[in-house]
Amino acid sequence: MIEVQNLSKCFQNGNECIWAIKNVSFHVNRGEIFGIIGLSGAGKSTLIRCLNRLEEPTQGKIIIDGVDITALDKRELRAKRKDIGMIFQHFNLLSQKTTYENIALPLELAGLGKKEINSRVNELLEYVGLRDKRNAYPSQLSGGQKQRVAIARALANNPKILLSDEATSALDPKTTKSILELLNRIRNELGLTIVMITHQIEVVKDICDRVAIMENGEIVEINTVEELFRRPKSKTAKAFISSLKSDVQEEFVIPEEFNGRVVRLSFWGDNAKKPIVSHMIKKFNIDVNILSGNISQLMSTSAGYLIVELVGEDGEIQAAIDYLKSQDVDVEVM
Numbered sequence: 208m209i210e211v212q213n214l215s216k217c218f219q220n221g222n223e224c225i226w227a228i229k230n231v232s233f234h235v236n237r238g239e240i241f242g243i244i245g246l247s248g249a250g251k252s253t254l255i256r257c258l259n260r261l262e263e264p265t266q267g268k269i270i271i272d273g274v275d276i277t278a279l280d281k282r283e284l285r286a287k288r289k290d291i292g293m294i295f296q297h298f299n300l301l302s303q304k305t306t307y308e309n310i311a312l313p314l315e316l317a318g319l320g321k322k323e324i325n326s327r328v329n330e331l332l333e334y335v336g337l338r339d340k341r342n343a344y345p346s347q348l349s350g351g352q353k354q355r356v357a358i359a360r361a362l363a364n365n366p367k368i369l370l371s372d373e374a375t376s377a378l379d380p381k382t383t384k385s386i387l388e389l390l391n392r393i394r395n396e397l398g399l400t401i402v403m404i405t406h407q408i409e410v411v412k413d414i415c416d417r418v419a420i421m422e423n424g425e426i427v428e429i430n431t432v433e434e435l436f437r438r439p440k441s442k443t444a445k446a447f448i449s450s451l452k453s454d455v456q457e458e459f460v461i462p463e464e465f466n467g468r469v470v471r472l473s474f475w476g477d478n479a480k481k482p483i484v485s486h487m488i489k490k491f492n493i494d495v496n497i498l499s500g501n502i503s504q505l506m507s508t509s510a511g512y513l514i515v516e517l518v519g520e521d522g523e524i525q526a527a528i529d530y531l532k533s534q535d536v537d538v539e540v541m
């Protein structure tokens with residue numbers, strides 16, 4: 208659906224070139240919710256703004272539904288942009304216009320008649336749950352309501368793609384959940400492909416299918432969210448995941464401080480809910496000392512890890528580890 212090939216973006220600063228995006232390539236499948244996560248300054252905003260050419264790429268290609276949008280002239284680009292809705296962290300609503308008028312705007316620009324506009328806006332108000340706010344001005348709405356207006360406006364022309372630029376960053380956790388639920392519904396019911404940038408790993412965990420990790424203008428890892436939680440590859444991904452665990456810090460376990468064998472067990476899917484460790488203790492003559500652990504509920508599954516110290520005879524410990532592996536648990540001796 209979206210194919211990004213060797214994309215680079217340079218911001219000219221006098222004679223100097225600041226490379227905000229450096230030779231980035233990835234693809235997004237139709238109907239996918241694709242996250243791009245990174246710390247501040249990683250290049251996320253620049254990257255997502257290149258996808259609809261709000262920012263002009265310096266090098267590379269962006270192919271959407273077979274059309275190279277980097278090769279389009281202004282008129283062709285305007286037409287193509289109808290397929291690409293966008294929402295922003297600070298909503299970008301027009302403060303002098305009501306909810307109704309904000310949502311109607313792209314329809315007016317597309318040249319629709321009053322009657323058609325009225326029926327489409329009503330449909331959208333219903334869809335985002337804001338029927339009773341049609342005459343309210345943005346200043347009379349909560350953050351979550353403003354984002355719903357922005358989402359309705361982005362959907363007005365029936366786009367195929369929705370770009371989300373930190374859409375939940377200004378919202379509290381409960382409102383964030385409700386907006387993410389709405390985005391998921393939009394993907395499932397309307398079949399949109401969603402690309403979202405965020406610095407919140409919670410957002411990735413709750414809604415994304417796959418994620419790209421950005422660092423200094425480069426993508427350092429692309430992974431399914433399940434794999435990301437199960438086996439993060441990059442340092443940045445590991446740091447994001449451990450930042451989720453506010454109560455236990457995996458990083459603080461120092462194996463040398465323990466006499467037994469310290470192992471990290473990774474569970475996912477149904478395994479995260481089975482009493483595999485308890486079975487292991489009953490089956491083998493070993494003691495198990497739990498040092499750290501966490502289970503995360505991902506959108507479609509669970510993933511978790513447990514760091515344990517296994518104490519006992521070498522042969523028993525090895526047999527216990529073999530048993531865990533036979534139960535499809537990843538075992539990493541630390």
Ligand SMILES: Nc1ncnc2c1ncn2[C@@H]1O[C@H](COP(=O)(O)OP(=O)(O)OP(=O)(O)O)[C@@H](O)[C@H]1O
Pocket residue numbers: 218219225226227245246247248249250251252253254406
């Ligand atoms: N218009 C611009 N002119 C010059 N440099 C820019 C411009 N926009 C972004 N940059 C630089 O490009 C790099 C990437 O910025 P970008 O805003 O894309 O990062 P980000 O990951 O979205 O960060 P944040 O989450 O803080 O917005 C930064 O070093 C930034 O200073």
